[in-house]
Amino acid sequence: MDYTPHTQQDVDEMLQVIGVDSVDALFDPIPKGLRLGRPLDIPAPMTESEVITLLSDLAGRNNGTESLRCFAGGGAYDHYIPAPVRALAFRSEFATSYTPYQPELSQGVLGALYEYQTMICELTGMEVSNASLYDGASALVEAVNLATAQTGRSRVIISEAINPNYRAVIETFGRALGYEFVTAKASGGITEWGDVTDAACLIAGQPNFFGCIEDLKQAADRIHGAGGLLIVHYDPLAAGVIEAPGVLGADVVTGEGQCLGNDLNFGGPYLGIFATKMEFVRRVPGRICGATLDVHGKPGFVLTLQAREQHIRREKANSNVCTNQTLMAVVATVYMSWLGPRGLEELGETCAARTAHAAQLLASVPGCSLKFDAPFFKEFVLQLPIKGADAVKALSAKGFLAGPSLESVSPDLTDCIVVAVTEKRSPEEIEGLAKALAEVVA
Amino acid sequence: MSAVEKVVPPSIFEKSIDGRRASTVPAPGVNGTGASIPESARRKSPPRLPEVSEIDLVRHYTRLSRMNWAIDVGAYPLGSCSMKYNPKINETAASLPGIRAMHPWQIEQDTQGALALLFEMEQHLAEVTGMSRVTFQPAAGAQGELTGLLLMRAFHTANGDPRKTVLIPDSAHGTNPATVRLAGYKVKQIPSDERGLVDLKAVEAAVDEDVAGLMITNPNTLGLFEADIEKVAASLHSVGALLYYDGANLNAIMGVVRPGDMGFDVVHLNLHKTFSTPHGGGGPGSGPVAVSKRLEKYLPAPMPALDDKTGKYYWDNDRPDSIGRIHGFHGNFAVVARAYTYLRALGADGLHKVSERAVLNANYLRKRVEAEYPTAHPGLCMHEFVATAKPFKKYGVKGMDVAKRLIDLGFHPPTVYFPLVVEEALMAEPTETESKQELDLLAEAMLQIAGEAKESPEVLHEAPLTTPVGRLDEARAARHLQLKWEPDSAR
Numbered sequence: 001m002d003y004t005p006h007t008q009q010d011v012d013e014m015l016q017v018i019g020v021d022s023v024d025a026l027f028d029p030i031p032k033g034l035r036l037g038r039p040l041d042i043p044a045p046m047t048e049s050e051v052i053t054l055l056s057d058l059a060g061r062n063n064g065t066e067s068l069r070c071f072a073g074g075g076a077y078d079h080y081i082p083a084p085v086r087a088l089a090f091r092s093e094f095a096t097s098y099t100p101y102q103p104e105l106s107q108g109v110l111g112a113l114y115e116y117q118t119m120i121c122e123l124t125g126m127e128v129s130n131a132s133l134y135d136g137a138s139a140l141v142e143a144v145n146l147a148t149a150q151t152g153r154s155r156v157i158i159s160e161a162i163n164p165n166y167r168a169v170i171e172t173f174g175r176a177l178g179y180e181f182v183t184a185k186a187s188g189g190i191t192e193w194g195d196v197t198d199a200a201c202l203i204a205g206q207p208n209f210f211g212c213i214e215d216l217k218q219a220a221d222r223i224h225g226a227g228g229l230l231i232v233h234y235d236p237l238a239a240g241v242i243e244a245p246g247v248l249g250a251d252v253v254t255g256e257g258q259c260l261g262n263d264l265n266f267g268g269p270y271l272g273i274f275a276t277k278m279e280f281v282r283r284v285p286g287r288i289c290g291a292t293l294d295v296h297g298k299p300g301f302v303l304t305l306q307a308r309e310q311h312i313r314r315e316k317a318n319s320n321v322c323t324n325q326t327l328m329a330v331v332a333t334v335y336m337s338w339l340g341p342r343g344l345e346e347l348g349e350t351c352a353a354r355t356a357h358a359a360q361l362l363a364s365v366p367g368c369s370l371k372f373d374a375p376f377f378k379e380f381v382l383q384l385p386i387k388g389a390d391a392v393k394a395l396s397a398k399g400f401l402a403g404p405s406l407e408s409v410s411p412d413l414t415d416c417i418v419v420a421v422t423e424k425r426s427p428e429e430i431e432g433l434a435k436a437l438a439e440v441v442a
Numbered sequence: 443m444s445a446v447e448k449v450v451p452p453s454i455f456e457k458s459i460d461g462r463r464a465s466t467v468p469a470p471g472v473n474g475t476g477a478s479i480p481e482s483a484r485r486k487s488p489p490r491l492p493e494v495s496e497i498d499l500v501r502h503y504t505r506l507s508r509m510n511w512a513i514d515v516g517a518y519p520l521g522s523c524s525m526k527y528n529p530k531i532n533e534t535a536a537s538l539p540g541i542r543a544m545h546p547w548q549i550e551q552d553t554q555g556a557l558a559l560l561f562e563m564e565q566h567l568a569e570v571t572g573m574s575r576v577t578f579q580p581a582a583g584a585q586g587e588l589t590g591l592l593l594m595r596a597f598h599t600a601n602g603d604p605r606k607t608v609l610i611p612d613s614a615h616g617t618n619p620a621t622v623r624l625a626g627y628k629v630k631q632i633p634s635d636e637r638g639l640v641d642l643k644a645v646e647a648a649v650d651e652d653v654a655g656l657m658i659t660n661p662n663t664l665g666l667f668e669a670d671i672e673k674v675a676a677s678l679h680s681v682g683a684l685l686y687y688d689g690a691n692l693n694a695i696m697g698v699v700r701p702g703d704m705g706f707d708v709v710h711l712n713l714h715k716t717f718s719t720p721h722g723g724g725g726p727g728s729g730p731v732a733v734s735k736r737l738e739k740y741l742p743a744p745m746p747a748l749d750d751k752t753g754k755y756y757w758d759n760d761r762p763d764s765i766g767r768i769h770g771f772h773g774n775f776a777v778v779a780r781a782y783t784y785l786r787a788l789g790a791d792g793l794h795k796v797s798e799r800a801v802l803n804a805n806y807l808r809k810r811v812e813a814e815y816p817t818a819h820p821g822l823c824m825h826e827f828v829a830t831a832k833p834f835k836k837y838g839v840k841g842m843d844v845a846k847r848l849i850d851l852g853f854h855p856p857t858v859y860f861p862l863v864v865e866e867a868l869m870a871e872p873t874e875t876e877s878k879q880e881l882d883l884l885a886e887a888m889l890q891i892a893g894e895a896k897e898s899p900e901v902l903h904e905a906p907l908t909t910p911v912g913r914l915d916e917a918r919a920a921r922h923l924q925l926k927w928e929p930d931s932a933r
Contacts, residue, residue: 002792003527003718004799005877014806014878020822026801029667029822030699040697041569045789048531055783059540061555066539068552075770076546084464084499092514092720093507096528099724101520101857103916104909105849108510109723112503115454118926122489128925131724134581137770165770172742172766176592176626213483243485256770266556267546267771268581269726281923287724292919300911304919311616311860315629320620323582323714327722337454337499341488343465353470356478375478396552404547423468430472 001048065264068401069429071358073379073420074209075136075163076267077259079237079347080424082338085261089331099287099323103302104294109326110301113289116333123239123336124253125246126275131287131303132329133272133321136256137169140203140233142274142285142319143252144170147201147229148179149283149318155199157182159191161208162233164408170203187412189372189381190214199228201252206234206245209409211355211379211418212372213242220249236260236273236332238377240341241348252276261335262328271328282308285319287326347423351378354430355421361434362419367441371416379420381406381413385441388417398436451505455927458492464499509910510723511854517880519807521826521857521869522615522663524693524715531787532718532780541779546771550756556775557755560746563782570793571689571709572702573732578778579742579768583690584617586710586729587657589742591625592765593708593733594655594684596740600763601682605654608686611640613663613861615690627654634863638664638819646677655684660704661691661824663861663869665804675705684708684737692716693873694801694825697794707734717781728777739763799874800825803881807872810885814892818864826871828864829856834895841866843902844891846913850906851887 006014011023020026027035046054070078093108100106113131120129133139144156156179158167171181184193184202189212191204202223204214220230231252232245237259245253257271258264276284282305290304308318339347359380363370367385384391388405395402406413421430494502511518518525536542540555550557564576580586591608598605607630608622619629630648635641640658656678660668668674675685687701687709693716701709713728714721721727733741743764744757788796801824808817808827815829831841845855845868856870872881894901906912 001529001787002795002874003529004795004874006799006802010878011802014802018802018805018809018822020805023798023802026798026805026822027698029669029824030695031669031672034672034704035699036572036697036703040790040793042566042790042793043786045792046787048787051783051787052531052534054786055535055541055779056538058555058559059535059538061558062540062544063552064539064543064548065545066543070545072545072547074547078545082465084496088500088503088507090533091504091507092528093510093512094723095512095720096514097510097512097723098518098520098523098525098721102511102845102849102855103914104846104906104911105511105854106509106723107910108506108508111451111453111506111509114925114927118453118455119489119491121926122491134585134725134774135770137767138581138585163770165767168767169770172592172768173588173624175766176595176624178626213479239485239489241479241485242483244489247486263542263776264545265542265774265776266544266548266553268769268774269777270770278923281925288925290919291924292915292922294912294914296912298911300914302914302916302919304916304923304925306916307920309616313620314616315619315623317616317620317623320584320588320617320624321582322584322617323712323721323727324725325581325722326724327720327726330723333454334499334503337492337494337502338464338496339491340463340465340493341491342463342493343467344491345488346465346467346469350468350470352479353472357470357472359478375480375483377479393549393551396549401545401548401552403549426468427471 001045065401068396068399070401071419071421071425071433072401072403073418074404075256076264077420077422078264078424079259079422081261084338085331085334089334094330095327100303107300110289112330112333114291114301116329117289119333119336120273120275123236124234124275125244126253127278128281128284129275130284131289132324132326133274133286134325135268135270135272136233136254137166139254139272139274140166141170141173143231143254144174144201146252146280146283147231150280151200151228153198153200154178155180155182156201157184157196157199158203159184159186159205159208161186161191161210162203162205163209189374193219193222196223196226199223199226201229201231203231206232207238207377210372210381211376212374213377216245216248216250238348240344241352242377257328257332260332262331269325269328271325271332283318286321286324350423351421354425355380358419358421358430361430362437365434365438365441379418381416382419383416388415391417391440394440395436400433400436451502453927454492454494454502457494457498457502460493462493462495464494464496516852517876517884518854519856519870519872520854521871522690524871524873526718526873527875528718528720529784532783535783536776536780541776554755557746559779559782561748561755563778566785567711567730568732570696571732572700573709574735575738575741576730576732577741578730578773580729580731581769581774582725582727583710583712583729584621585768586731587617587621588624589731589768590686590708590710591621593737593740595625596765597737598654606652608654609648609656611658613863615688618657618688638666639668639670640674642670642673645674649677649681649683651681653681653683655686657686657688659688659691661694664819664828665823665826666819667824671704690715691825694797696797697790698797702734707737713777713781718784719777719780726774726777728774740765742766742768796874803872803874803876807870807881807885811888814889815868826869828861828867828869830864831866831868837895837899839895839899839902841868847891847902847905848887850908853884853887
C-alpha cells in the first residue's frame with residue numbers, strides 16, 4: 001500500500017516531458033556519496049487488512065476506559081462524547097484541510113473557529129480567545145510569556161496545586177528565557193500565595209489539581225496590588241456552575257479542552273485554551289480568526305492580526321506557534337453547541353453531586369479520608385492507608401481506573417490519589433469503587 | 443466548477459432559540475446536589491452558548507464543512523505543507539478503543555500496546571532519519587524546533603557555555619527565527635548564493651565559538667537540495683556547533699538520503715506532512731525530534747523503554763540530564779498512531795516510492811508550466827518548486843491574482859509569496875498522491891490563467907467568483923477587530 005496512483009505508462013510519459021531517462025536521474029542533485037544506497041531497515045509493506053490486524057493487536061494490549069471504569073482525573077476526563085460531535089467535527093472536509101491560508105476556500109473552518117472563540121470567551125469571562133494551542137501545558141507556557149513581556153518581570157509564582165506535568169513544561173521553556181520560578185504551597189488544598197512582590201504573574205488552577213475551588217478574587221487583588229497578572233487554568237466544563245475567572249479578575253485564562261468532546265487519546269491530541277483581555281490582544285500567541293467583508297461587502301472570516309506572527313515578524317514574534325489544534329477546537333465548538341447553557345449547567349451539577357457522593361462513600365472506607373477540607377468540584381484527593389501508586393495498581397486489577405497518585409507533586413502526598421467523577425459514572429459504579437477500595441486497603 | 447458550497451450560513455448563535463436544546467445529561471441520582479460548591483464561588487449568570495436542536499446542529503456544521511477545501515475534495519499543492527492523501531485506514535486505527543480511549547495517567551501494565559507502538563515507531567523514525575533516538579512529546583513542528591534548540595542549548599551548556607547565536611538561511615521558514623529567540627538565542631541570517639543554496643562561504647565566515655548551530659531545511663524552501671551540506675556540517679562541527687534539520691521537506695528524500703548521514707545532529711519531523719496524518723484545518727500535528735548519539739541524554743523525560751529481561755515496556759524517568767518535559771502528557775499520541783499505521787502499510791519500499799513519486803510529480807508540473815511560470819533557479823527540483831508570477835507584472839497581475847483565479851478553476855493554489863527571497867513566489871508541492879491526469883488539469887489551468895493574465899487580466903482581479911465569499915479585506919479585519927460573535931455584529 002503506498003497510495004501513489006501512477007501507472008508505469010504515466011511514469012514513462014512524465015519522465016519524457018521532464019527530459020530525463022529514469023526516476024533515479026531526478027535525484028542527481030544529491031551527491032552520490034551521501035546516499036543511503038540500501039533499502040531502509042523497516043518491515044515490508046502490508047495490505048490494509050494486515051495493517052489493521054497489526055494495529056488491533058497492539059491496541060488490544062491496552063486496557064482503556066472501555067474495559068475499566070474510569071475515575072481518573074488530573075487534567076484528562078472520561079466525559080461522554082455525543083454521537084453528533086464525532087459525526088460532524090471529523091467530516092473529512094474539516095479533517096483533511098490545511099491551515100486556512102486561502103480564506104475564500106476555508107470559510108467552514110474559519111466560521112467554526114469564530115464560534116469557538118466566542119464560546120471560549122463566554123465560558124471564561126474573557127474578551128478575546130485565540131484559535132487554540134497544543135494543550136493545557138502549552139497554553140500556560142504562552143500565558144507566562146505574555147505576563148513576563150507585559151510586566152517586564154521574570155518572577156513566576158506557580159501554585160503547588162497545578163498539574164505537576166504542566167509545571168515541568170513551564171519550567172522547561174522558561175529556563176531558556178531566564179525566568180525565576182517560585183512555588184506557592186497549598187497545604188490545605190488551597191494556595192497560600194505568600195510574598196508576591198515583583199512577580200510577573202501568579203498561576204492558579206480553578207478548580208486546582210486537587211479539585212479544590214480557589215479564592216480567585218483574593219489572588220487577583222493581591223497580584224494586581226503588586227503590579228503583576230493573574231493566570232488561571234480553568235476547567236471549561238466547570239463553567240456552568242463555577243464563576244468565570246474573568247469575572248473574578250483573571251488576566252489570562254488557560255484551559256485543557258480535552259473535556260469538551262475530545263477523546264482521551266492517551267494524552268493527545270488535546271486542546272489548549274487561551275483567552276485574555278482585549279488590552280493584551282497584540283500579545284496573544286498563535287492564530288486568531290476575525291470577521292471582515294469581501295469585495296462585494298459580504299461578511300466572511302480570515303486569520304487576522306498576522307503581523308504578530310512568526311511568518312511576518314520572524315524573530316520578533318510573540319510565539320512560534322503555527323500549527324495548533326484546530327480540529328480539536330472544532331470538536332469543542334460542536335460539543336458546546338450540543339450542550340447549550342442548560343446542558344452545561346446540568347452537567348456541572350451532576351458532576352459536582354456525584355463527586356460529593358463519591359467523596360462521602362470513599363472517605364467512609366476504613367483507613368481512608370479526604371485529604372483536604374476545602375470545597376471541590378469534579379475531583380478530590382483521597383488519603384489512603386497504603387501508597388497511592390499501589391492503590392492505583394490494585395484498583396486496576398479490580399476493573400477500576402483511578403488516579404493519578406500524587407507522589408510526584410509532593411512527598412507529603414505519597415499516600416494520596418486523585419478521584420474524578422464525571423457524569424458517565426453511575427451511582428452503582430461509585431458504590432462498586434468504594435467496595436473495591438475497601439478490599440484494596442484492607 | 444468549485445466543489446465548495448456558495449452560501450455563507452449564519453453563525454450557530456443566530457439559530458439559537460431560548461429553550462431549545464440538543465443535549466441530554468444524566469440527573470445526579472444521588473442525595474444532595476453540588477453540595478460542595480460554596481455560594482460565593484457559584485456562577486452568577488450562565489454563559490451565552492447557543493440553544494439549538496440536534497438537527498439544527500447537524501445542518502449548521504454540515505453546511506460549514508461544505509464551505510471548506512480539503513484534500514478529500516481536490517488537489518492541494520500547497521508548498522512546504524505536503525498535502526498528500528490521508529489514508530482512511532489511519533482513522534480506523536486511531537478510533538480503536540485501545541488507542542482512543544486510553545487515559546494519559548494510566549499505569550504501564552495497562553498501556554503495553556501504546557508503549558510498544560511508541561517504542562517501535564521510535565526505531566522506525568530513527569532509521570528513516572539516520573538518527574539515534576526520537577521523542578514524541580512535541581505536538582507540532584514549531585514545538586519540535588524549540589525542543590531541538592533546547593537540546594542544543596543543553597549540549598553547549600554542559601560543555602561550559604550555551605553560546606549566543608543560531609545561523610539561519612534567508613530562505614528559512616519564519617518559524618525558525620521565532621524559535622531561536624524563544625530558545626534564548628540571537629538570529630544571524632545567512633544569504634543564499636546564485637544557485638539558490640545556502641552560501642557556504644558566508645557560513646564559513648559566520649561560524650565561530652559564539653555560534654550554537656545552524657537551522658536548515660534540506661531540500662530547502664526553493665525545493666533545491668543543499669549539495670554542500672557535508673561542507674556546511676564540517677564547518678559548524680569544526681567549532682563545536684551543531685546542525686539542525688527542519689523536517690518540513692523530508693517527503694523528498696525518504697530512503698534516498700538521511701539527515702544523520704548528511705551530518706545533522708537534531709531533526710524534527712512533521713507527521714502531519716510527511717506521514718499522512720490529517721492536518722485538521724490547522725492541527726493537530728505531531729513534531730517528533732530525533733537526535734544523534736551525543737544528544738540522547740538531553741531528550742525530554744520520560745522516554746518509552748523495553749525491559750529485555752521481562753519483555754515489558756515502561757517509562758524511563760531516570761534521565762538526569764534531560765531538558766525536562768515538553769508536553770503535558772505523551773505528545774499527540776493518536777497522531778503518532780496514525781503515522782505508525784501509514785509507515786507500516788508502506789514499509790521500506792513504499793516510503794522510498796513516496797519520495798520518488800513526489801519528486802517526479804513536482805518536476806513534471808514544473809516542466810509543464812515553466813514556459814509561463816519560470817523558476818528562479820533552473821534545473822531539477824526535489825518535491826516542490828518555486829515559480830514566479832513576475833512575468834505578469836507588466837499586465838498588472840500579481841501572484842495572488844493567479845492564486846485566486848486558480849480557485850475558480852477548481853484547485854487549491856500553491857503557497858503564495860513564500861519564500862521571501864523570490865519575487866511573486868508561487869511555491870508548488872503536488873505530493874506523490876496526485877495522478878498525472880490531475881497534474882495535467884492543474885497545469886492546463888495554470889497555462890489558461892497565464893493567457894488570461896495577458897488578454898483579460900480583469901478576470902484574475904475579480905477572482906474568485908465561485909466561492910462562498912469573494913476576496914476578503916484582510917486589512918479591514920486587522921483594523922476593525924471583530925474576534926467574536928456579538929448579537930449586533932455583522933457576523
